[in-house]
Amino acid sequence: MLSTLRKAWKLPDLRKRLLWTIVLVVIYRIGIHIPVPGVDTSKLINLTSQAGSIGGFYDLMSGGAFSNFSIFAMGVLPFINASIIVQLLTIAIPSLEAMQKEGEDGRKKIQKITRYSSILIGAFQTFAMYSIINSQGALRDTSKLNMLLIMLTLTTASTFLMWLGEQLTVKGIGNGISLIMFVNIISRIPTSIGQISSLQQAQTIDPVQLIVLIVVVVALFVAVVIACLAERRIPVQYAGKATAKGLKGQTSHIPLNINSSAIIAIIFAMAVMRFPLMILQFWPKSAAYNIILNGKYSIFKDSSVGYMIAEFIFIIFFTWFYTQITFKPDEMAENMHKSSGFVPGIRPGEPTARYIETVLGNVSILWGAFAGVIAVAPMILQLYVKSQAMYFTGTGMLIVVGVALETMKAIEAHLVMRRYEGFLSE
The missing domain is CATH 1.10.3370.10 (SecY subunit domain)
Incomplete structure (x- = not known):
């Protein structure tokens, strides 16, 4: 793997893609630390402490953004859910199935439908998320205006992440949405190790x-x-x-x-x-x-x-x-x-x-x-x-390993393509 990365770095085009990937990921990680105002995150611990809970899953998929309740608390889950639903509907609705078989034009239409669907699903999920944190007493202001502000912030941030993932796919290497999930899960490893170390020192x-x-x-x-x-x-x-x-x-x-x-x-x-x-x-x-x-x-x-x-x-x-x-x-x-x-x-x-x-x-x-x-x-x-330090779950392992293998295959495919281009130009 390291040898493949070294070879990729030596090629100007691939080096540019790698740099774009790093820059866009850094921009995303900066957004992780921008909090949504008016939320007491100390009261969300019970939602994220269980390994199998939906709160723990949201926190894992968002790289800790849910437990901190930052603007990226929903992560890319609305887009993933929309992609799954649209893919299922292509089996049930003949017009969507025909659209899928139209080649590049049909694929663009399906992507457009998925984008709009992800915004609607994101709005619904933000309302459900607002209700969940409200039931935990984590809101300092329960007015209708504050509810709309939180929902608008989370939905807009989720839409921005969808756009950022597409930019990663076009200008970076690999699938952008998958890379965002990969970075989120990897980012939880130091936190888990630190919590386990603290528990061991405290003889818990x-x-x-x-x-x-x-x-x-x-x-x-x-x-x-x-x-x-x-x-x-x-x-x-x-x-x-x-x-x-x-x-x-x-x-x-x-x-x-x-x-x-x-x-x-x-x-x-x-x-x-x-x-x-x-x-x-x-x-x-x-x-x-x-x-x-x-x-x-x-x-x-x-x-x-x-x-x-x-x-x-x-x-x-x-x-x-x-x-x-x-x-x-x-x-x-x-x-x-x-x-x-x-x-x-x-x-x-x-x-x-x-x-x-x-x-x-x-x-x-x-x-x-x-x-x-x-x-x-x-x-x-x-x-x-x-222990409450079980962020790196089996589901996270499946995603991390799968995305890592797919990304390496994408880099190798670029390297092979460059070899063929060099051979044909001689």
Whole structure:
């Protein structure tokens, strides 16, 4: 990796892209420290201290902006949610599906719809976030004017982040939105290490618990790296051409890696698990709020056994569901047939589509179970260690490793392209 970065730095074009990436990231990190006025952040600790809570997830994805309640408290989550929703709607609405197949023009139209949708979703999320912090007594001014000011500030800042991510994609290296999430998660590591060190010095956790924490984190990291690099390969045989030595064909494969589906599944599962509480924040004194929040058998209670089991099941389901709608076995089989390719032992056409669908189903369930373990493990570890310094969760590891690998592939692609350009110019 370091060798690849050194080679990239020597090329003027790539060096310019790297510098743009650094500058834009610095601008974003400066905005992290601009607070929203009128909010007592000391009363938000309970919302962000739990590893599996929605507040902890927001704080992780925003790089600590939620716990400090800065202008970037929502991060890029509205844009991510809008992208997921629009992608799902392209399956259900024929006009959007046709638009997606129009090439570059269709892609630009889809992006425009996603941008406007993210603003609407951001406005709704800011209202929900305002209700949540208001229920915690963190607002010094509860007037309507202050509510509108906070909502306008957060929505505008989220829209600016969407624009900043697009600039990172165009002028920098890799996907801008993913890089913002990457920087946010990485920025929480020093804070987590400092808090764990403070707990150890105060003898709040003993050496055995500290060793268990380190071992589990390292094991999770290694498992995530291996899983992100792993892929299920479907062998493909292409029809050969007649030569003097006989019939010669080509053998290839279709690589299946659904790491992105697992990450999205975790976001979906957390949203479903927290949606009832988010809605009930508008009626904090109702009986339903107390039953769901504090009920003995409630599966929506943070870090309870029921919550962990339900989230684990939802992650498996959403991984399978999202894989089924994003990967299209019929189109894959049709494209394979047009290229004179076939899966050895499987007839072309409908049998090939059914075979690919079966393989995708098995891989998605396996990946979903792995992602579920990665998401639930920090909650279990937190119960044992009794620590609030669990910002670098399994979900964060999945995102960090996935984005790092994608960024390195993008740099390598630029380097390969420069080699071909140099070869062609000679």
